Amino acid sequence: MNEMAHTIKSSVLNESFSIELLRFNTFVLQQPYRPDYNSILFITDGEATVLLDNEKISLTKNSLLLISKNQVYCFTENTAVGYFLQFGNCFWDKTPISASNCKAVLFDSGSAGRLLKPNDNDLPELNLLFATILNDFQGPHYSNKQDALAAYLKILIIKIANIHALLTKEATLYDTKLVQNFRLLIEKDSSTSHNVSDYAQKLGISPRKLQEVCKVQGTGAKEIINAHLIAEAKRALHFSSQPVKEIAAGLGFASPYQFSAFFKKHTYNSPVAYRHQLVETDI
DSSP states (O other): OOOGGGOEEOOOOGGGEEEEEEOTTSSOTTOOEEOSSEEEEEEEESOEEEEETTEEEEEOTTEEEEEOTTOOEEEEEEOOEEEEEEEOHHHHTTSOGGGHHHHHHHHSSTTTTOEEOOOGGGHHHHHHHHHHHHHHHHSOOOTTHHHHHHHHHHHHHHHHHHHHHHHHHHHHHHHHHHHHHHHHHHHHHTTTOOOHHHHHHHHTSOHHHHHHHHHHHTSOHHHHHHHHHHHHHHHHHHHOOOOHHHHHHHTTOSSHHHHHHHHHHHHSSOHHHHHHHHHHHTO
């Protein structure tokens, strides 16, 4: 994938638009492609593995893959069937301007959201749209055929953009719930574990995924754990007469020294000094 000299540029499309049935031999395996067009792959059956700008993507039945102009992709495995649609910017110019925002969201905003898994309710309409576009594209020429194909493309892009928006909303709700469950686990298990990897395992995700989700919500996973420990330590120092040694053990620290070093790092005070400060100010 890094040897750009061996990358195949896509051939020139007639009228800057093309759609064909996707087969197992549509692409040469292990061969990098760098199209001059935006591409949409709709997998109706089978599966495939694609490297898109060196990121591994697994395609399964009823998935959509969006590839922007000049992105490099390579099929490493392919038993998939479906549709392969390509269009250039000059063809897109034939579509009504009202669809431009949808196209920009899907193809002009970096690599986010390239792989989509439509809901079951969306599949019949998607299958019909792709089949209709293919049938018209392969059919006999007629007056204004390019305008009709552009209109079909507009409808397809708007539909996919709506699917993208819905999936993004669902993902946001899922992420919010995930962080809530993470915080609940911390409250329950912080006395036995301070490691992100332990909580990620209990949530059934990777530590990297947990960190990414927490960051999007505003605070890193490790920072959430640390903030909880500091809050609990402050409560214990303020509202109990427990020795620092007992507080350290109760919060899962290996020694009072480790706890003191952690507390001082985050509050700029030792536990003892913090407690004395509360007494002196009569808080």
